[in-house]
Amino acid sequence: MSSEDRVGEDSRNCIAVDLHDIQATILRHRPEPYFGTHVFLHINDAHGGREFLRRLAPHIGSAADWWKAGDAWIAVAISYPGLVALGVPGDSLRSFPEAFRAGMAARAEELHDYGANDPKNWERPFGSGQIHVQVSIVSPTEDKWHRTMETARQQYEGFSGVTVLLIQDFGAQPGSLNSLGYKDSIGQPAIEGSGVEPLPGQGRPIKAGEFILSYPGEAGVPLAMPQPDTLGRNGTYVGLRKYQSRVGAFNRFLRENGQNDEERELLAAKLVGRWRSGAPLTLAPAKDDAALGEDPHRNNDFTYANDPQGKQVPLGCHMRRMNPRDTKMPVLTDVNIHRLIRRSTTYGAPYDANTISELDDEGARGIYFLFISAKAMSTLEFLQQDWINDGTFMNLGSERDPLVGLQEERNTFTIPKEPVRRRIHDIETFNVLRGGEYLFMPSLSALKWLAGLNAEAAERPARHG
Template sequence: MGILSDLAARFRRDRATLALDDIQALILRSRPEPYVGLHAMLHVDEAAGGRDLVRRLAPHIPAAADWTGELEAWTGVAISHTGLAALGVPEASLASFPVAFRQGMAGRAEQLRDVGENAPAHWEDAFRPGTCHIALTIYARDDAALDAAIGRAMGEFDRSHGVTLVGTHRFGADVDAKNPFGFRDSISQPTVAGSGVEPQPGQERAIAAGEFILGENSETGAPLAMPEPAALGRNGSFVVLRKYQSRVGAFNDFVRAHAPEPAAQERLAAQMVGRWRSGAPLPLAPEHDDPALGGDPRRNNAFDFAGDPRGLVCPHASHMRRLNPRDGQLTILTDVNIHRIIRRSSTFGPKWSADVTADDDAAADRGIYFIFISARAYDTIEFLQQEWINRGNFIDLGEERDPVVGLHEAPGTFTIPASPVRRRVDGVTTFNRLRGGEYMFMPSLSALRWIGDAGWQG
């Protein structure tokens, strides 16, 4: 059963309490598997022309109401702070957004630990500060559906004026939905309370809708601060977009250097990620991969770490356990539920192969757009970058960094608990290099119309 069919089986419209007709589908609807798609970055040169394009695009953005529908493709639109300003949104509204959003991702490089080779000075032109005003993302089931959706979107672009296309990137993955390193991706997704979808068997409870949808009650019992007026902020959310170049060959070389034969190499790679390549989690498949488990959305996320407090099965330092500790014991306490995110990441470039080496990395256009949605998006990404990714204090590992997405300015270490003595694997480098990104706001469908019609003018 695929992700979309599993969601359809768990969806009950009569249980939904959210304004699904006003929420962009991309927030609550998972991508298909397999999937193809396009990211397009636009710059607004002239406010009236930009609003005209937003107005034209709005009818093509599907709502989250029809979970069981058979959409062939769906489009999402997000706008940066400089984009909202370029569209003419009044200063009072611009000032009501979070400080981090107003400063933009490049302006928050220190808080994000985007330094060295990940610093904004090295980003691609489309993500230079103030360049990406509107991000248009299209997901589709196949190339024909994607081409049709691109034709509709670009047709509206061609009929508008005052907007420049500054970058596009096609992406896609096969039915296994694997990332550049050959691992099934975006498995762990929170269930949003009020969406009409029940949690999967074994999954933690549904997370309060206000953690993802502005205007709804959050885990604190009250709504989070919302951009003003309500016509702009309500039923929207925030988006973090980060484009990474994946150094797959360097990763392959690393596991080959530290494991003697293919089975041991696969095990080390799984320990670094927390799952086998099929998606089977180590807590449920501790000895070997289990593709049937990895491909089953009703089982591949039904676990916790309660039975593995020492990390003997799934290392505390693994990427999966760092970014979703679940019920694990943390040295630095935090409420895990306020750091849950909806992942909409997308893979681009050639499929993973064990034959790829570091010598191949420079020439390969291979990587991932790490995209996530949360009403606390900027607090969350900055917390993740500062604590869970680029430090290890919260799991008693000092300055040890995430072995997959951490920035390693000097070769680092990956710690594998064992009895009687833990193993430390040295020589971890930066396997995912940041090529750019931006903080975005994903308005509701009514807010897109409000922007397109310059609703602030009365």
């Protein structure tokens, strides 16, 4: 199904967000297949940084034509040290949330990024304060990827204002699978007023202010936003977490706990809540159904109402933790205030089920987990503390998320079933955190403001406000 199919006249009539000012990535789904590159840059001096943004700004995609599948686009986001390097006035810098200003590495304690995930083990330049700007090129074809990459390259190559720190290509693996062999990017929130028609099962549209600054959120009012308004309006935050997938450990775990391919695939499905094809266990509990996994009108159309104890979809599996939907939980929470727009990208060699050696645990492959939220920092801290690295909210004691939890104490994973539940011991950390950053994704007009095109107006609110 193409994106065009998801926008009727009705939905276009009720667009309430400023699509022309919002960056494309916020509303555009990751294409399938997808190709692209993340470029991480350092600003050498304020003038050079602003000049770079001025050159780049006309090439940044807006969300105006989000339904046009087939285009490649460029996105840009800036870290707090990047805003400082650009010479953003002090009053304005102070208006950003504390966790954003501190940076992801400094918030390791709040994020429970300990042990293997500790920032001291991260790959440089992550967590060093050197990353100022992230430019991402996303494309549905290889050809458009190269052409769009060339456009981006022309803005920074040979330009003394910025230095390239890291270039990371990414792309869909054969069959659109991620580094552990699963189809991903299926469960996404519908956004009220965006014109994007909700897919069956997506639930009621979430208030735009949860994802884009300056619009009312679920609480009925907009979140506090960076000042001046020109800078904050239509912007948002991006959380980036670079994970290295320990494919050898994952495959060994499946082999040790499954007698044959069938049992191993069922276990892989129980860890996530979906078969690797994307078919949800709620709708295909006993056997994979690849056609169901492929079909966006059916593959998310379910609740957990008929499975309160998790006999089909374990309460502690990744997907049910990350979006419990209608699961009755001992700790009362409004699940709609913890939703994320996910724009993750897979990098490195394709998943191989026969890879089992310990050497394969260190391979350079995994996921740049990228998510968008107007309160990215507090949402990530909540998820890491309560839903990923703990099990109390589902009556699972200290059990952790089997895909992204940090399994420091050789934890367990419980699969409820008749007549007795199965408890698997010695689950390992399958995805190790290798870096992370918080970034601000400005609107297109804020980008121009930052570039200094409107410098005089920019100074006024800063002086008085």
